[in-house]
Amino acid sequence: MAGAASALFLLDIKGRVLVWRDYRGDVSAVQAERFFAKLIEKEGDPESQDPVVHDNGVTYMFVQHNNVYLMIASRQNCNAASLLLFLHRVVDVFKHYFEVLEEESLRDNFVVVYELLDEIMDFGYPQYTEAKILSEFIKTDAYRMEVSQRPPMAVTNAVSWRSEGIRYKKNEVFLDVVESVNILVNSNGQIIRSDVVGALKMRTYLSGMPECKLGLNDRVLLEAQGRATKGKAIDLDDIKFHQCVRLARFENDRTISFIPPDGSFDLMTYRLSTQVKPLIWVEAQVERHSRSRIEIMVKARSQFKERSTATNVEIELPVPPDATNPNVRTSMGSASYAPENDALVWKIKSFPGGKEYMLRAEFRLPSITSEESVPEKKAPIRVKFEIPYFTVSGIQVRYLKIIEKSGYQALPWVRYITMAGEYELRLI
Amino acid sequence: MESNNATSSSDPPSASSRKGEVSDLKLQLRQLAGSRAPGTDDTKRDLFKKVISYMTIGIDVSSVFSEMVMCSATSDIVLKKMCYLYVGNYAKHNPDLALLTINFLQRDCKDEDPMIRGLALRSLCSLGVANLVEYLVGPLGNGLKDGNSYVRMVAAVGVLKLYHISASTCLDADFPALLKHLMLKDKDAQVVANCLTSLQEIWGLEASTSEEAAREREALLSKPVVYYFLNRIKEFSEWAQCIVLELVAKYVPTDSEEIFDIMNLLEDRLQHANGAVVLATIKVFLHMTLSMTDVHQQVYERIKAPLLTLVSSGSPEQSYAVLSHLHLLVMRAPFIFCSDYKHFYCQYNEPFYVKKLKLEMLTAVANESNTYEIVTELCEYVANVDIPMARESIRAVGKIALQQYDVNAIVDRLLQFLEMEKEHVTAETLVLVKDLLRKYPQWSHDCIAVVGNISSKNIQEPKAKAALIWMLGEYAQDMQDAPYILESLTENWDEENSAEVRLHLLTAVMKCFLRRPPETRKALGAGLAAGLADFHQDVHDRALFYYRLLQYNVSVAERVVNPPKQAVSAFADTQSSETKDRIFDEFNSLSVVYQKPSYMFTDKEYRGPFAFAEELGNLSIGTDSGVHIIAAHGVEANDKDLLLSTSEKEDNQGYSNNGSAYTAPSYHNSMTTGAFEAPLDLVSLENLSTQTTSGLAIDELLGLGMPTMPSPAPSAPALKLNAKAVLDANAFQQKWRQLPVSISQEISIDPRGVVAMTTPQALSRHMQSHSFHCIASGGQPPNFKFFFFARKEEETSAYFVECIINSSTCKVQLKIKADDQTTSAAFSELFQSALSKFGLP
Structure with missing residues (x-):
């Protein structure tokens, strides 16, 4: 069912309408505002926080970004997944125009906001949501004076994500291979879940209509070419491509060929569900001495090759909400108490492979504890880190060719980085 | 632009001073209106911005309407956009003023800049004023033929807007036909997609009143159209792909090869970065393979990885939407x-x-x-x-x-x-x-x-307390302190706020008393006394009831309060399987998120354009002519269904009575000749005495009297059909989708039968008399399509037949599905013999 949206609202943090666009004339702003304000008032009640809510024949779907809510109201049985994703695309579009999407930027630019709302959806059906194309016919004030308006060329183009006539003095492509490691370790130290989500993030500054070809050390491809695959090839699960990639080509001969959009985009994402060894292992011992003192001893160990180094390591250790007077010593890095998160944050700028560091912290507790205390929320230890020049999966870019009919030479820059995604270790 | 409105985020600080500012604005605008001096546009722009900003925070600036219109003569596109925005906001509620804008909007529709043509056309269509529609027709017609795709794209949606303002104007101008032409020809994918959405809505809404529209709507699902879209699918934007895939999901392929072709073509859509496209593709796969059990399982295996990735990557909102769908799938196939x-x-x-x-x-x-x-x-x-x-x-x-x-x-x-x-x-x-x-x-x-x-003292929540009390009563035997705990609870009767808990308490003391009378006596006395004095009606009544019951006879009370219980084997499932199937039909929509079919949460006038169920209800059992083939897919839930299906049941009943054995099959249509009436009566008498309802038995008897007819297998047929069987259309669709095809074959029929087949109704009536009930029929010569069902005599086991007849080749394609597959061969034989008699003297 291709249900149409009735209206799109941009609301402030209290649920009041900043700007709205009525597409079908069957919902009222006042009613929507009243309903939504009531909904977010009940913030304490997590039940009411579903991103899709129904009230009196109208469905409201919303996402939050900074201090702004973006909400779609509809009276039809519309495609929930599609519209929620659409809202995220709208966020991207606004970010493209205003750098930051927040209440202030909307207020400052409401004319542009109206223009955008007019183009991204027509009569409740999504139209164009690529910022690149929209900016062809909607210019912010800064651009406004430059050129006379052209009709949106990309619209007529078969390549809807790229318009013609792009020029750069220096033609460059940046390709970042980013892998985030999700891991969940239970209180017995067992890994109960782990996977890797990878993305090939591209930034292109290329003139004209370049044709790009990307080669990976993909097992299927290498085997098809009859090359040895020992150790060097990888299996990628569930690959997803940006719409510019010719999927049929990939299915046939595993070649990733495409005409890239201008600017930054995610060329490809993939997932690996193989068990990974936790790159940074954290063990914590918590001891309660009497009722007034608590001592935490933490060991952090890097479990990757010595030639790699993790940077910006941040280990968030949960502490009881009523702890005071922290006294912390570390063998490396610095630790700071963040009472607002009930956590101790241990930061280590550089953490080479095969090393082990320690932290010892002591807190005071109020000696009197109330009888009916709220049950403790036991948060897990959470770890953030980045390891440059390293991928868990072993994915490698074998080549990135750029061919344009004018024959210019383009420089491809490739970077690898592994970071922590949802990286949680549960305390005992 | 439609009514653009914004409510103030804070009350306008001082309304009166703002009023002054508005009239200032009015004055300034008026001065600028005719000016052609350089720099005018910049001044205008600032003023327009001010007007729009007032409008946004909720100050009424409709008083400057005529000035705004006067200033609209400009080539500056930003100014124009602001002007359109303003006009769109106030036109609806000021139709008189709206008339002022028509002129300049129409002029802009002819501007040489396609951008301005498009924007003007969009604004014009969005005015939403019913008595101005006559001005729309010309610009829209031109827009659809415009050389620039942006304008065509706007016009395609514009037609739909016009339809919603005045359906008759839209139809009279023959816009749907133009859209259809554009949809099948245009080079630009977004134009094509907009044509499709507009046509789906228009024909969907028209179909309930117009046969032609219903036919057109069917045509959207015809093979050439669906293939056309499939072949172009990669050209569409991600949102348009969702719409196209939704259309494909409703298409009914004729054979499994077609299904495989479509799935192969769409395979790579599962790798699309947009989760909505992936879900839409999954819908196509699942719906197409419903009747192919093995393939269906393979599809589940195939879609697993993409779905799991969608859950773990992307926004939490996306996870939410995808998980809702996963939940639905896991209910249908827990193993995956x-x-x-x-x-x-x-x-x-x-x-x-x-x-x-x-x-x-x-x-x-x-x-x-x-x-x-x-x-x-x-x-x-x-x-x-x-x-x-x-x-x-x-x-x-x-x-x-x-x-x-x-x-x-x-x-x-x-x-x-x-x-x-x-x-x-x-x-x-x-x-x-x-x-x-x-x-x-x-x-x-x-x-x-x-x-x-x-300790019951630590339990405050009524539900938990009630549960505890229930256990105290039920297991009074095993719990040492039960009577005393109950006693202390009854003592605090007044402090108990929940009626539910008090009701449970009453029952529990009764149960406890019946098991351990001496110990519970006190608690029971206190409980009953407190219960009788209770202000809550139910509590009071229950106490009184127990009291009288005990007075009457203790052993009776025992039987009432404490009967032997059987363990509950399964707690009631809150959703019927029919509801679940309906939700599955509406895969990739809000229904899945809410776990409710759409008719339960949308108002009637907003239900999707494809409301098949309604139509099916009308079609069933040879209603009027002009019916057409029903797609077995995409039943839109509708509470009207219930009404329809009951009335249709009556219809069915009516027919069944005619055709039932008690009165003998009445060949009251064109094929009957008077000569047969006497034997028929005889037959009916005989049947009456033997109490059989088998249409076949009658056929046999008739066959004896008519040697020219091919007589069916003379041995007593094992299979007898119920002449009065009733099945509603929805149930049929569900069954049809669930069951595998047990027999599929092509047979030839006697050309004489074909000659008689002037309308589909003739055959359905004939088959009815043989206890094959027509659920839906339709088609145009030479192709006719029927859905029949039949039920075994005195059993619930049913058979379902899809029968496609080509009257020029005299070929019939049969697809038979059955609850009881072992008898489907016998059934097929029966069906063919009945069919072969059609149209013969």
């Missing part, structure tokens, strides 16, 4: 995700709405092999995280316990929860232990030992 349960473990920082769905998934995928681990994980949540999460997790553990399997371990876990001595945990667990005992009374000994240690 049972080894992937770890994907549904919750992360600490996820929003509650995602966690809650993940818990539901964990409950749904639990089976013998993974229950232990899942329950261990759930126990972590109970102990660790916040209260709502703990409660949900306990409920999940309980649900798994009630489902099945390793109950032993789970009961232990639940009892450990009780020992955690956290109030919310205890409360939630008590409710579960009660349900558990109702299903597994054998665990009462272990449970009661632990429950007995819980």
Whole structure:
């Protein structure tokens, strides 16, 4: 069912309408505002926080970004997944125009906001949501004076994500291979879940209509070419491509060929569900001495090759909400108490492979504890880190060719980085 | 632009001073209106911005309408846009003023800049003023033929807008036909997509009143159109792809080869980065393979990885939408995700709405092999995280316990929860232990030992308290202190606010008394006295009832209050399988998120354009002519269905009576000749005496009298059909989708039969007389399509037939599905013999 949206609202943090666009004339702003304000008032009640809510024949779907809510109201049985994703695309579009999407930027630019709302959806059906194309016919004030308006060329183009006539003095492509490691370790130290989500993030500054070809050390491809695959090839699960990639080509001969959009985009994402060894292992011992003192001893160990180094390591250790007077010593890095998160944050700028560091912290507790205390929320230890020049999966870019009919030479820059995604270790 | 409106985020500071500013603006605008001096546009722009900003914060600036219109003569596109925005906002409520704008909008529709043409046309169509529609027709017509695709794209939606303002104007101008032409010819994919959405809406809404529209709507689902879209699918934007895939999901391929072709073509859509496209593709795959059991399973395997990726990547909102769909799928095929349960473990920082769905998934995928681990994980949540999460997790553990399997371990876990001595945990667990005992009374000994240690004083929540009291009453025998605990509870009767708890308390003291009379006497007396004085009507009545019951006869009271109970084998499923199927039909929509079919949450006038069920109801059993083939897909739920299907049942009944054996098959249509009436009567008498209703028996008898007819197998047929069988159209569709094809063959029929086939109704009436009931029929010569069903005599087992007749080749394609596959060959024979008699003298 291709249900149409009735209206799109941009609301402030209290649920009041900043700007709205009525597409079908069957919902009222006042009613929507009243309903939504009531909904977010009940913030304490997590039940009411579903991103899709129904009230009196109208469905409201919303996402939050900074201090702004973006909400779609509809009276039809519309495609929930599609519209929620659409809202995220709208966020991207606004970010493209205003750098930051927040209440202030909307207020400052409401004319542009109206223009955008007019183009991204027509009569409740999504139209164009690529910022690149929209900016062809909607210019912010800064651009406004430059050129006379052209009709949106990309619209007529078969390549809807790229318009013609792009020029750069220096033609460059940046390709970042980013892998985030999700891991969940239970209180017995067992890994109960782990996977890797990878993305090939591209930034292109290329003139004209370049044709790009990307080669990976993909097992299927290498085997098809009859090359040895020992150790060097990888299996990628569930690959997803940006719409510019010719999927049929990939299915046939595993070649990733495409005409890239201008600017930054995610060329490809993939997932690996193989068990990974936790790159940074954290063990914590918590001891309660009497009722007034608590001592935490933490060991952090890097479990990757010595030639790699993790940077910006941040280990968030949960502490009881009523702890005071922290006294912390570390063998490396610095630790700071963040009472607002009930956590101790241990930061280590550089953490080479095969090393082990320690932290010892002591807190005071109020000696009197109330009888009916709220049950403790036991948060897990959470770890953030980045390891440059390293991928868990072993994915490698074998080549990135750029061919344009004018024959210019383009420089491809490739970077690898592994970071922590949802990286949680549960305390005992 | 439609009414653009914005409410103030704060009240306008001082309305009166603003009023002054507005009239200032009016003056300034008026001065600028005619000016051609350089720099005018910049000044105008500032003024327009001011006007729009007032409008946005909710100040009424409609008073400057005519000035705005006067200033609209400009070539500056930003100015124009602001002007359109302003006009769109106020035109609807000021139709007189709107007339002023027509002129300049029409002029702009002819501007040489395609951008301005498009914007003007969009604004013109969005004015929404009914008495201005005449001005729309010309510009729209030109727009559809415009050389620039941007303008055509706007015009395609503009037609739909016009339709909503004035359907007749839109249809009279023959716009749908133009759209159709454009849809099939235009080079620009977005124009094509907009044509499709507009046509779907227009024909969908028209179909209930116009046969032609209904036919056109069907035509959208015809093979050439669907293939046309499939071949171009890569050209469309991600949103348009969703719409196209939605269309494809409704298409009914003729054979399995076609299905495979389509799936191969769409395979790569599963790798699309947009989750909505992936879900739409999955819908196509699932719906197309419904009748192919093996392939359907393969599809589940194939879609698993993309779905799991969507859950773990992307926004929480996307996870939410995808998890809702996963939940639906897992209910239909629990095995597919049972080894992937770890994907549904919750992360600490996820929003509650995602966690809650993940818990539901964990409950749904639990089976013998993974229950232990899942329950261990759930126990972590109970102990660790916040209260709502703990409660949900306990409920999940309980649900798994009630489902099945390793109950032993789970009961232990639940009892450990009780020992955690956290109030919310205890409360939630008590409710579960009660349900558990109702299903597994054998665990009462272990449970009661632990429950007995819980002090009722620590339990505040009514549901938990009621559960505890129920157990005290039910297991009074095993719980030493039961009478005394109950006694102390009755003493505090007045402090108990919940009527539910007081009702349970009354019953519990009764049960306890009947088992341990001397000890409970006091509690019972106090309870009944307090109950009689209770202000709550139900409590009062129950107390009085118990009192009188005891007065009348204690053993009767025993039988009433404490009858022997049987363990509950399965708790009622809250959703009927029909509802679930309907939700599945509406895959990839809000229905799945709400777990309700769409008719339950949308107002009637907003239900989707494809309301097949309604139509099917009208079509069933040879109604009027002009009917057409029903697609077996995409039933839009509609509460009208119920009404329709009952009335249709009556229809059916009427026919069945005519055709039933008691009155003999009445060949009252064109094929009957008077000569047969006498034997027919004889037949009917005989049938009456033998009480058979078999159409076949009659045929046999008739066959004896008519040697020219091919006589069916003379041996007593094993299969007898119920002449009065009734089935509503929805049930038919569901069955048709669920069952595999048991026989599929092509046969030839006598050309004489074909000659008689002037309308589909003739055949359906003929078949009716042989106890094959027509559910839907239609088609135009030479192709006719029928759906029949039949039921076995005195059994519920049913047969379903799809019968496609080509009257020029005299070929018939049969597809037979049956509940009882072993008899489908016999049924097929029966069906063919009935068919072969059609049209013969």
